[in-house]
Amino acid sequence: MELMSHSSTFLLQPENPDAASSSSVSLTYALIVLNQPLPKFTPLLWSHAHIRVCADGGANRLYDEMPLLFPLEDPSHIRSRYTPDAIKSDMDSVKTEVLDFYAKLVLLFVNLNVHVMERIISELNLLDSLQIAITGPYVEGFVVFIIDESKDQDTTDLHKCVAYLRDLTPNTDKSELCILVAGALGGRFDHEIGNINVLCLFSNTRIILLSNDCLIHLLPKNHSHKIFIQSVEGPHCGLVPIGIPCGSSTTTGLEWDLNDMEMRFGGLISTSNILKGDIVTVQSDSDLLWTVSINKL
Numbered sequence: 001m002e003l004m005s006h007s008s009t010f011l012l013q014p015e016n017p018d019a020a021s022s023s024s025v026s027l028t029y030a031l032i033v034l035n036q037p038l039p040k041f042t043p044l045l046w047s048h049a050h051i052r053v054c055a056d057g058g059a060n061r062l063y064d065e066m067p068l069l070f071p072l073e074d075p076s077h078i079r080s081r082y083t084p085d086a087i088k089s090d091m092d093s094v095k096t097e098v099l100d101f102y103a104k105l106v107l108l109f110v111n112l113n114v115h116v117m118e119r120i121i122s123e124l125n126l127l128d129s130l131q132i133a134i135t136g137p138y139v140e141g142f143v144v145f146i147i148d149e150s151k152d153q154d155t156t157d158l159h160k161c162v163a164y165l166r167d168l169t170p171n172t173d174k175s176e177l178c179i180l181v182a183g184a185l186g187g188r189f190d191h192e193i194g195n196i197n198v199l200c201l202f203s204n205t206r207i208i209l210l211s212n213d214c215l216i217h218l219l220p221k222n223h224s225h226k227i228f229i230q231s232v233e234g235p236h237c238g239l240v241p242i243g244i245p246c247g248s249s250t251t252t253g254l255e256w257d258l259n260d261m262e263m264r265f266g267g268l269i270s271t272s273n274i275l276k277g278d279i280v281t282v283q284s285d286s287d288l289l290w291t292v293s294i295n296k297l
């Protein structure tokens with residue numbers, strides 16, 4: 001069975017030497033900001049990400065709360081520094097004032113870079129299927145796509161953002177894509193469970209749900225798993241079957257290791273477990289959720 005490595009180096013400063021030594025995984029990060037209080041380490045996630053997308057009301061959070069993380073700096077500088085690449089929205093939560101802020105920049109971008117804008121639109125081939133407004137300028141010369149999907153009331157904004165990022169990623173690079181989702185946990189339970197369902201809907205994409213206090217990702221059953229624990233993770237962790245019971249799970253590196261054990265809701269699931277060392281291994285005959293607490297950030 002193929003080995004899949006996991007290492008939350010996106011919680012470390014990019015220049016941290018431990019980040020390179022802990023695993024050989026080389027990933028391209030994308031960030032999705034949800035409509036929940038911004039985790040305090042969002043700027044760190046931002047610095048690791050190559051593309052950043054706000055899910056509907058997530059744009060309000062970025063606009064309102066990012067400046068609060070930099071109390072000594074001018075809010076408008078922070079908003080320009082942390083401008084998303086796209087806002088995917090069913091337009092029921094993002095505030096007009098926030099859309100206006102980005103929309104105001106559109107004319108500047110259009111005036112300065114019409115040919116670049118047209119090239120990007122045609123390369124992405126999005127115009128026919130979606131209604132798009134183009135905004136900019138982004139500090140580094142990018143644009144913000146504000147994509148209105150108000151017609152679709154059957155999938156969540158997170159689902160739409162993940163689908164968008166997967167579509168943007170060439171097939172050859174899809175296995176290296178790792179989507180970090182800020183603000184996915186610790187709010188309304190229907191939203192939280194909807195966010196977990198997105199892990200299951202896109203089970204062959206690396207997606208990590210994050211809050212200030214913990215992270216969650218899927219461990220697909222068709223791999224054995226080696227999890228490199230970072231200093232900012234732990235001590236608490238859990239392994240939970242999702243959807244169906246699991247017949248057999250085996251782990252190493254935990255205080256209460258599983259040894260060819262069955263887990264099911266209504267029976268045993270592994271919560272309040274504790275990390276013992278720097279590496280955890282997991283093997284299971286069904287998909288499991290891995291969760292670990294985040295400390296010291």
Ligand SMILES: Nc1ncnc2c1ncn2[C@@H]1O[C@H](COP(=O)(O)OP(=O)(O)OP(=O)(O)O)[C@@H](O)[C@H]1O
Pocket residue numbers: 034035036055056057058090092093094156157158159183184185186187188189191192194195
């Ligand atoms: N309280 C919450 N807890 C966890 N995730 C949340 C919460 N609120 C929003 N989200 C996430 O952020 C995304 C965007 O949120 P937003 O409030 O804009 O969605 P929405 O479609 O307007 O939700 P609803 O209409 O159900 O209130 C959601 O799809 C969800 O993934």
Ligand SMILES: Cc1ncc(C[n+]2csc(CCO)c2C)c(N)n1
Pocket residue numbers: 090152153154155156157
């Ligand atoms: C069976 C069923 N339950 C709930 C919804 C509602 N819903 C699910 S996702 C979504 C979009 C949220 O931005 C909405 C409104 C539905 N369509 N179908």
